[in-house]
Amino acid sequence: MAHIFFDHISTTPLDPRVYEAMKPYFLEWYGNPSSHIHDQGQAALVAVDAARGAVAGLVNADPREIVFTSGATEANNLAIKGVAEAHAKKGRHIIVSEVEHFSVMNSLLPLGNRGYEVTRLKVDRDGKVDPEDVRSEIRADTILISVMHANSEIGTIEPVAEIGRIAREREVLFHTDATASAGHVPLDVRETGADLVTLSGHNFYGPKGAGALFVRDGVALASQLDGGFQERGFRAGTENVPAVVGMGAAAGIAKAEMDGWGDRLRGLGKRLRDGIEATVSHVHFTGHATDRLPGHVSFWVEFAEGESLLLFLNLRGVMAASGSACSSNLRGHDEEDLVASPVLRAIGVPSDVCTGSITFSMGKGNTGEEVDEVLGVLPGIVRRLWDMSPTYLDYQKRGTR
């Protein structure tokens, strides 16, 4: 059977070159970078610093500005809670977009009980924040603006450079979560004017378990883990050396090759989108048409439910993602764990129906043949679900929804 991985927003496969770079740091060089007086620790420290340089290079940062974490979730927690605590004297107002990742949104929850106020910026139908809204929401007590670089579910790239400029003008810190975009589209922290940027190693062909927060030199941040003085005191705990090394290797590869990947993936994305448009009716594409992640195609299909689409696709060897409530968190405990995607709600997808929202996200290893194979199975799967759907039947009989 086919094995077509079109879910690169959830994670990416490890690049074999990254795997090779990591290998010596399991059995041979197992030292702790903090114990660098001896050869083992020194080797680990040198490797972690080299990785720091490579990750910094990916976003045009200084190596000193890179704080390694366990992943993007921890980096987002550190950015939000760290700024909130360190800047509480200036104020307690934070501005975010309404389409941020759960690790940003849920980091804000405990702050609510401590007197912080959060403004959630609306997005337009394409999922974009209007930078002018950012400007008008800034108050004297605003300490942080957090708007993601790209949305994984609908692919839209946010106008972060404009938002960064406004933040700079008004002297408010600006954080952007670049989990979905880093290593796929260029991101220059100087040009963007970002003070904090979240990066995730496993989202650009690195290993799971390594992420980073860019912290612009001079930005005050309260550490969220009590312990030693690793990572300039921003993040206690022994570094996950093999994963950090892997993230560094992945950053180096991405910097050198991402332009080429992007060109190819934009071509594949167009082929997939055009093909879906030509073969499946009642399709609504989501996200911005051009300002979007390369190789990312997202849409919903009327009268077809998301989880059922995903299950049938998987039975045909095609792995994708859905924002439908019915497919969220199948290992949860009760109905409360079935949450319809806040992103889809924010862009106006009818929330009273469990729509067939699908995200196909391609990666550098995908091919045109795979796109064609997906296009070969998708219309039949949709048809099969329509034939089972009472709403489609009514629509056919009445000619209206």
Add this chain to the structure above:
Amino acid sequence: MAGPYSEKVMDHFMNPRNVGEIENADGVGEVGNPACGDMMRLYLKVDGGKIVDAKFRTFGCGAAIASSSMLTEMIKGKTIEEARAITNRHVADALDGLPPVKIHCSVMAEEAVKSALEDYARKHAG
């Protein structure tokens, strides 16, 4: 590879029994699932106090489709009283269980048969 659902669920999802509608059905039930907007419509043919045919259409997740399919299998040949006694637990058990978050999808099946039988009673009252 084993997914979140049992083999029975996947079998009924991939090859749902009794999909369709019954012309001039004796009872039709339609229920929605407020948790997620899904919908099930059930058609019954009743003869001599027994359910002689059942068909369904469902818009919903894998568990909803499998529950609908299993339900139609379970009620065919049953008397109205027997069918009314079927609960979502029976349906879920017959499917070798459902993930806890998906139990409510089988509730839709239980409610559909109750609603279809009410419709039948209404149509055949006197």
